[in-house]
Amino acid sequence: MANDTSTPIFDSEFLKRLEYLSLLSKRMFQGQLLAQRRTMQTGGGIEFSDHREYIHGDDLRYLDWNVYARHGDLLLKRFQEEEDLHVYVLLDVSQSMAVEDPANDRQSSLSKFTLGRQIAAALSYIALADLDRVSIFAYADGMKVSMPLVRGKDRILSVLRFLESLKCQSERTDLKRTVGEFVSRAPRTGLAIVVSDLFDQAGFRDGIDRLRYAQFEPHVIQIHTPQEASPALLGDVQLVDCETGIEKKVTVTERKLKQYKKLFDAFTADIERYCRTQGLAHTRTTTDVPFDAVLLKMMRAAAVG
Amino acid sequence: MSLASPDKLLWLLIALPIIVFYILKTRLRRRQVSTLLFWEQIFEQKRQRSLWQNLRHWVSLLLQLAFVAFVGFALADPLWNSQDDRGQDLILVIDNSASMGAVDPDTGETRLSQALSQASDVASTLRNGDNIALITAGTSVRVVVGMSDFAPTVVEAIEAVALTDGPTKIHEAVGAARRLASDPERRRIVVFTDGGVRGRDQLSEKPDRDEDTSSIGRENLIAEDVRLIPIGTTADNAAITTFQVRRSTVDPIGYSLLVEVVNFSEEPLETRLTLNLDEVLVDVIPLKLEPGERFRKQVDSTSQSGGVLSGVLKVDDALVVDNTARAILPDRPEIPVHLVIGGENESFYLNRILESIPLVRIVTDPAEASLHIFANAIPDSLPDGPVLFVDIPADGPAISVNGSDDAKQPAWQIGPAMENPIIAKQETSSPLLRHVQMQNVILAGGRDITVNENLGTANVLLETASGDKVCVSIERESGRILLLASDLDSSDLPLRIAFPVLMTNAMNWFMRETGEIRPALATGIASQVPWDVGDSEQTMLGTMIDPQGHSSPITVQDGLAKLGALPHVGVYQLTTDDTNAPNDTAIEAAANTETTGERVAVNLTDEVESDLRIPEFSDASSAPLPPASRSPWFYLVLAACGLVIAEWALFQRRVVA
Numbered sequence: 001m002a003n004d005t006s007t008p009i010f011d012s013e014f015l016k017r018l019e020y021l022s023l024l025s026k027r028m029f030q031g032q033l034l035a036q037r038r039t040m041q042t043g044g045g046i047e048f049s050d051h052r053e054y055i056h057g058d059d060l061r062y063l064d065w066n067v068y069a070r071h072g073d074l075l076l077k078r079f080q081e082e083e084d085l086h087v088y089v090l091l092d093v094s095q096s097m098a099v100e101d102p103a104n105d106r107q108s109s110l111s112k113f114t115l116g117r118q119i120a121a122a123l124s125y126i127a128l129a130d131l132d133r134v135s136i137f138a139y140a141d142g143m144k145v146s147m148p149l150v151r152g153k154d155r156i157l158s159v160l161r162f163l164e165s166l167k168c169q170s171e172r173t174d175l176k177r178t179v180g181e182f183v184s185r186a187p188r189t190g191l192a193i194v195v196s197d198l199f200d201q202a203g204f205r206d207g208i209d210r211l212r213y214a215q216f217e218p219h220v221i222q223i224h225t226p227q228e229a230s231p232a233l234l235g236d237v238q239l240v241d242c243e244t245g246i247e248k249k250v251t252v253t254e255r256k257l258k259q260y261k262k263l264f265d266a267f268t269a270d271i272e273r274y275c276r277t278q279g280l281a282h283t284r285t286t287t288d289v290p291f292d293a294v295l296l297k298m299m300r301a302a303a304v305g
Numbered sequence: 306m307s308l309a310s311p312d313k314l315l316w317l318l319i320a321l322p323i324i325v326f327y328i329l330k331t332r333l334r335r336r337q338v339s340t341l342l343f344w345e346q347i348f349e350q351k352r353q354r355s356l357w358q359n360l361r362h363w364v365s366l367l368l369q370l371a372f373v374a375f376v377g378f379a380l381a382d383p384l385w386n387s388q389d390d391r392g393q394d395l396i397l398v399i400d401n402s403a404s405m406g407a408v409d410p411d412t413g414e415t416r417l418s419q420a421l422s423q424a425s426d427v428a429s430t431l432r433n434g435d436n437i438a439l440i441t442a443g444t445s446v447r448v449v450v451g452m453s454d455f456a457p458t459v460v461e462a463i464e465a466v467a468l469t470d471g472p473t474k475i476h477e478a479v480g481a482a483r484r485l486a487s488d489p490e491r492r493r494i495v496v497f498t499d500g501g502v503r504g505r506d507q508l509s510e511k512p513d514r515d516e517d518t519s520s521i522g523r524e525n526l527i528a529e530d531v532r533l534i535p536i537g538t539t540a541d542n543a544a545i546t547t548f549q550v551r552r553s554t555v556d557p558i559g560y561s562l563l564v565e566v567v568n569f570s571e572e573p574l575e576t577r578l579t580l581n582l583d584e585v586l587v588d589v590i591p592l593k594l595e596p597g598e599r600f601r602k603q604v605d606s607t608s609q610s611g612g613v614l615s616g617v618l619k620v621d622d623a624l625v626v627d628n629t630a631r632a633i634l635p636d637r638p639e640i641p642v643h644l645v646i647g648g649e650n651e652s653f654y655l656n657r658i659l660e661s662i663p664l665v666r667i668v669t670d671p672a673e674a675s676l677h678i679f680a681n682a683i684p685d686s687l688p689d690g691p692v693l694f695v696d697i698p699a700d701g702p703a704i705s706v707n708g709s710d711d712a713k714q715p716a717w718q719i720g721p722a723m724e725n726p727i728i729a730k731q732e733t734s735s736p737l738l739r740h741v742q743m744q745n746v747i748l749a750g751g752r753d754i755t756v757n758e759n760l761g762t763a764n765v766l767l768e769t770a771s772g773d774k775v776c777v778s779i780e781r782e783s784g785r786i787l788l789l790a791s792d793l794d795s796s797d798l799p800l801r802i803a804f805p806v807l808m809t810n811a812m813n814w815f816m817r818e819t820g821e822i823r824p825a826l827a828t829g830i831a832s833q834v835p836w837d838v839g840d841s842e843q844t845m846l847g848t849m850i851d852p853q854g855h856s857s858p859i860t861v862q863d864g865l866a867k868l869g870a871l872p873h874v875g876v877y878q879l880t881t882d883d884t885n886a887p888n889d890t891a892i893e894a895a896a897n898t899e900t901t902g903e904r905v906a907v908n909l910t911d912e913v914e915s916d917l918r919i920p921e922f923s924d925a926s927s928a929p930l931p932p933a934s935r936s937p938w939f940y941l942v943l944a945a946c947g948l949v950i951a952e953w954a955l956f957q958r959r960v961v962a
């Protein structure tokens with residue numbers, strides 16, 4: 001199971017690849033990704049945003065005298081306020097994330113939980129490197145444990161320690177309830193990255209919608225194993241849901257497998273369509289893909305977008 | 306239904322471990338999955354089949370138990386009701402007559418090959434305790450394999466059954482089969498035939514008790530122990546049904562051919578009949594025949610050299626063998642005769658008679674002659690070759706006794722002249738007196754002839770009431786001799802019809818009937834062919850070479866070669882060469898010494914065989930097909946195999962996959 005912590009998931013090699021990804025992100029996006037992003041608030045910045053009517057009591061230093069000289073209108077100049085970004089990583093730690101691919105050995109394929117932690121660590125590193133604030137929330141059927149907002153690249157070790165200390169919970173997955181708790185605890189809005197397999201019994205959309213309603217910018221990273229997409233399963237089998245413990249005796253035939261694949265494809269296509277419709281960033285990956293490849297894929301997608 | 310080996314049912318106990326293992330096997334593999342979301346959607350749709358889900362394991366178990374049951378019962382060898390426990394004597398009768406060589410236009414195979422295939426199927430179903438025999442019924446009845454319990458021998462023999470050109474003999478074959486298997490309870494005779502027998506239409510009717518069926522032998526075929534299996538389909542055919550030659554009544558060296566062609570088809574036929582003599586075209590007869598119509602014609606022609614006269618029907622029909630027929634025309638050479646007349650008598654009658662015999666030519670040079678005739682004269686020594694003495698004046702020339710030249714004796718001694726020598730006794734079996742009646746004839750000048758034994762074997766032809774021998778034939782190595790002690794000029798013999806007949810017979814006897822036209826034979830009929838090869842009283846061995854080149858020994862007795870039922874059409878060669886010689890040597894010898902051999906033409910000329918209609922056999926009173934196509938164990942094994950496949954496809958395949 002992925003709760004096994006005897007093998008370090010964040011070794012020196014991992015850290016090197018984090019640094020490489022950080023440099024790469026700066027070169028590719030020139031500040032367009034996480035850090036140095038401008039908020040939508042206007043304030044005391046130096047970059048002009050627009051005009052508004054002068055109201056009594058406004059600071060006359062911001063009155064646009066040139067306009068007044070030409071047209072006689074009293075317009076106040078507004079500037080975009082710059083502030084650092086808050087990055088929240090919501091990591092699914094339900095038991096379904098710990099299911100490993102029985103067909104693959106551990107060398108070539110990680111559990112979803114491990115890959116999710118690696119992706120969360122990489123995103124946190126990149127954000128911290130760009131002077132953004134990062135907070136990590138582990139959730140299952142609700143908020144389980146969280147790491148408060150940290151800032152600065154030197155806090156990456158505490159982030160990694162936090163991620164290493166996480167364990168999968170055996171409860172159900174409930175993103176909606178989790179987001180309810182998250183919204184009330186988050187100090188301010190920002191980028192909310194959801195790392196999960198999205199096998200949410202109650203549906204994950206309500207949770208995402210609530211994030212959007214609370215002015216967060218959701219980014220969905222969906223992880224599943226190759227076996228979940230195309231199970232190598234035939235004959236009489238007793239299936240056990242690792243979260244609920246519900247058992248089901250089935251006879252899997254070739255025809256049933258085709259139906260399963262069709263359903264799974266429809267499930268992923270539905271997620272992609274939802275994210276595209278709502279303007280959300282979405283990344284889908286399998287556990288046989290390294291975390292840095294996933295990050296690069298995200299960067300390329302953002303660059304194209 | 307009963308079981309031949311009920312003890313083998315013990316194998317059914319295999320079902321017990323299967324049940325045990327099946328109970329142990331029903332534990333399912335557990336597999337942990339991230340979510341049941343998708344599986345529940347899939348199997349939610351099939352909830353109505355949950356009953357099947359519950360039963361499916363039991364169905365699999367039942368299939369396996371059924372498999373064991375089928376195999377167990379197959380080992381126990383169950384028997385159909387038609388197969389009694391005592392076993393059966395199965396006799397397969399295969400018709401390999403000429404009509405079985407008809408080619409089915411749809412399949413391109415002959416009726417015989419279809420019959421062999423079906424017979425092999427039947428033979429391969431033999432059970433323990435059964436006996437089987439094989440009889441062929443074409444041309445002649447032949448027991449190919451006697452009663453045996455080893456079916457592979459019969460199957461092998463079936464494959465070796467060859468087609469013959471003879472008529473169907475299934476009546477005789479069924480009789481032989483009944484003699485072969487005497488127990489009527491065990492006996493089952495299966496006849497594979499196209500029904501090419503006389504009265505074939507009556508085979509489809511159940512015999513009436515009051516009806517006299519002995520004429521067609523139908524009671525033989527429609528019986529409780531006989532099963533007739535029809536082979537082939539009705540086909541169109543045209544055939545030469547008669548092809549015989551005889552001497553022409555008007556031309557001494559001519560011949561007269563009688564040919565008959567019958568259209569057995571259901572369609573009108575327009576073709577032509579080509580007559581060839583040794584590959585030389587003689588005549589072409591155009592034919593236009595309605596269905597069932599027969600064409601008959603006599604063709605007169607002349608040929609001195611002789612040869613094989615063949616008639617070929619130019620038609621593309623199902624049966625080829627009856628489209629060609631052959632006849633042998635003998636060589637008719639001239640007979641140079643050296644006539645020596647003694648005294649002043651001119652022997653007028655003898656001259657006239659000789660002139661009247663066709664092909665006889667009087668020559669003056671004795672060296673040219675092949676026949677010497679002495680009338681009222683005795684030569685100093687007997688010439689070689691055939692010699693005729695008429696009106697014998699004195700004893701015969703001296704001949705050496707026992708090969709010694711020192712002691713010589715006359716060839717014959719002549720008695721004193723008799724008064725009114727009346728013929729009281731004549732040798733009727735001699736070919737010299739064929740169609741000749743000489744009793745009560747006064748043979749003027751008749752004298753008693755006593756033949757020296759050293760001359761040869763004498764045969765008294767005419768004898769007077771007083772026991773005097775007035776006409777004697779002598780067989781000697783260097784040529785035949787006929788002694789007729791009669792003065793032709795003073796007796797009334799030349800005035801009788803018998804005299805020219807006697808002289809003609811004498812010419813044929815001297816020349817060994819080389820110019821006689823032999824009738825063509827039919828296949829499947831034993832016959833005797835006149836063959837003058839030596840002393841008629843001795844039994845000789847000869848060799849017969851069939852059209853395929855195979856030689857077989859024949860016996861010659863009383864001037865007749867005894868031929869069995871000949872199986873193939875064509876020209877057979879009779880020869881006196883070494884019968885032990887290899888085939889090719891015998892053929893070569895026959896080809897090189899044609900004059901020493903005799904040729905015999907053999908044709909099918911059988912309307913029954915040429916008629917290719919297939920009757921519908923009556924099943925009412927015939928025996929059930931003995932092996933019921935296959936034994937039950939065969940079907941049980943088939944069913945078991947089917948179950949294995951079904952069980953694998955329904956259940957095991959998923960696990961294997």
